[in-house]
Amino acid sequence: MTFSINPLFGLVLFPLIIVVHSILFKSKLEKDNFTKEALIISSAITPLYSLYCLLLGHEDFSSILNGYTLNFVVSVFPFEGIVTFLLDKFSLIFVVLTAFTVHICMFVNYNMSNKKYVEMFILLMLIQSILTLAFLTNNIIAFYMLFELVLIPIFFIIGIWGSRNRKVLAAFQLFLYTLFGSLFMVFAIAYIYVTKGTLVLNDLIGTDWSFLEERLLWCAFFLAFAIKIPMVPFHTWLPEAHVEAPTSGSVLLAALLLKLGTFGLIKYSLALFPDASWYFAPFVYLVSLISILYSSLTTLRQIDLKKIIAYSSVGHMNFITLGIFSFNVQGLDGALLIMVSHAFISSTLFILVGSLYDKYHTRVLKYYRGLTVFMPILSTVFFIAVLGNLSMPGTSNFVGEFLILIGTFQKSPTTAVIAGLSIISTAAYSIWLYNRVFMGRLSIHIHQTRDINYDMTLPVSIVLIFLFIGLGVYPKILLESHMTPLLIKTQL
Known part of the structure; x- marks a missing residue:
């Protein structure tokens, strides 16, 4: 029996989980001496995983409209129904670019104080989450x-x-x-x-x-x-x-x-x-x-x-x-x-x-x-x-x-x-x-x-x-x- 995990769960959920965690533990992160290093390491998860998806994970991208899908049921009048997120190689290129760019910004902001760094980190990861979904949505x-x-x-x-x-x-x-x-x-x-x-x-x-x-x-x-x-x-x-x-x-x-x-x-x-x-x-x-x-x-x-x-x-x-x-x-x-x-x-x-x-x-x-x-x-x-x-x-x-x-x-x-x-x-x-x-x-x-x-x-x-x-x-x-x-x- 084979078991496969939809890679879209990782691409979509990793940055969202990091955002939620940073908001919940914001006060603690601001006081920790190793906050910047920890946040930089956590922000590296998505670019590494997305790069894996692009280079190693999926070779069958024969069609721009075929690939892994992830469906969410929404109910926002008048657009009720299923919103589909689609994993194709064209979109995945920009997901990798998004994750990599956000990770680069973590180093660019390194000289900030802990408080400002955590606040900027939350906004950057939020941008990554939104753009990842924007590039993948169908x-x-x-x-x-x-x-x-x-x-x-x-x-x-x-x-x-x-x-x-x-x-x-x-x-x-x-x-x-x-x-x-x-x-x-x-x-x-x-x-x-x-x-x-x-x-x-x-x-x-x-x-x-x-x-x-x-x-x-x-x-x-x-x-x-x-x-x-x-x-x-x-x-x-x-x-x-x-x-x-x-x-x-x-x-x-x-x-x-x-x-x-x-x-x-x-x-x-x-x-x-x-x-x-x-x-x-x-x-x-x-x-x-x-x-x-x-x-x-x-x-x-x-x-x-x-x-x-x-x-x-x-x-x-x-x-x-x-x-x-x-x-x-x-x-x-x-x-x-x-x-x-x-x-x-x-x-x-x-x-x-x-x-x-x-x-x-x-x-x-x-x-x-x-x-x-x-x-x-x-x-x-x-x-x-x-x-x-x-x-x-x-x-x-x-x-x-x-x-x-x-x-x-x-x-x-x-x-x-x-x-x-x-x-x-x-x-x-x-x-x-x-x-x-x-x-x-x-x-x-x-x-x-x-x-x-x-x-x-x-x-x-x-x-x-x-x-x-x-x-x-x-x-x-x-x-x-x-x-x-x-x-x-x-x-x-």
Whole structure:
């Protein structure tokens, strides 16, 4: 007799159990001398287990819609029934990314006091729980609820532990922007339920819609995802949120929350509304190109280190949308690779900038110059991260952007050429940033201090660098036909 345990129980329940335990024993944890070490060890359970599921546990992922399922009965008027959580390799990639990123944030926050560390730990694990469910759910209303619910913990992270006086305003801006777009999405979900009687993704794929219905529903979903990505003109919340957020908040935004937008486009917009996706592809290309060019040029005139990286993220995220709407395996593979790669590279840059801010309490560019003189390790690690950001061959960004350009060229050669030229401006602001901060004569505003080999910044950065260079050298580990079943199922 064989006995198997549904792996979804571990992926879903581990972070929830840790959250409950931390809340119940919060006062005790705040007084324990080994609290940080204990919480770091406990937060490592989920990434290790999810990595096991991805690499060793399940080889049969022949279909994007087949895998292990976990059903929960819900009774929330008017959406009564069963909510299904589905384990497929595409979603599992983001579950692993979520667990790994949250674990990285535990090290980033290591210098906090015990009380603040426990509070931040609870919010981080709550975010992990919500995002794990969001990536695994196979029900549209459940995804919407989790899509909105994740705003609450990130609101508190920015509003409480932000670095400047505008932190509360930035938190509200993030909250209201996302809420605005999601209102249209929830109206569309309600219409789908009323007309089709189900909100299960499997049951809705292949549904016949009228010409007007499909396009209006696509627009409602697209607006919610475009704000989360973000795309111009709905991008202004992102630089503000990054500037005001603590380092761990910026890492979460760049690595995970932005990915909800592109993940939603792939799993819901393309799957539910394939004809409308084809119809609006030229519009998406136009908005994406405007966003890429605008963010690249705007980055060149920024004076805040975090804003430079934030606007850089806008450009990379809109490169992903080009790949998604190429409707071919090359473009979708490139989009998947950039989604993961951007998480590693942007997280590295935000962590390194956060280390500089901790030392000098400013991120204004004009105060920095010549740090290579007494911080050779930081300057070397930062340079490698900059090379990754500008898509140097050998890094995962290069492979991802190359695949996206190949996929986009098959759909629209003009779009591919214009997007390819934007790489020049990316290289310009990346090298300019590094040169301005680290090269030249030492600034009179800077005092000599210890390099990053005395804190957690160095080991965390090395791990992230190893990951995005490893994916650049051997991208097959991530791209082994995960997207082909999606193209077949959605008939794109």
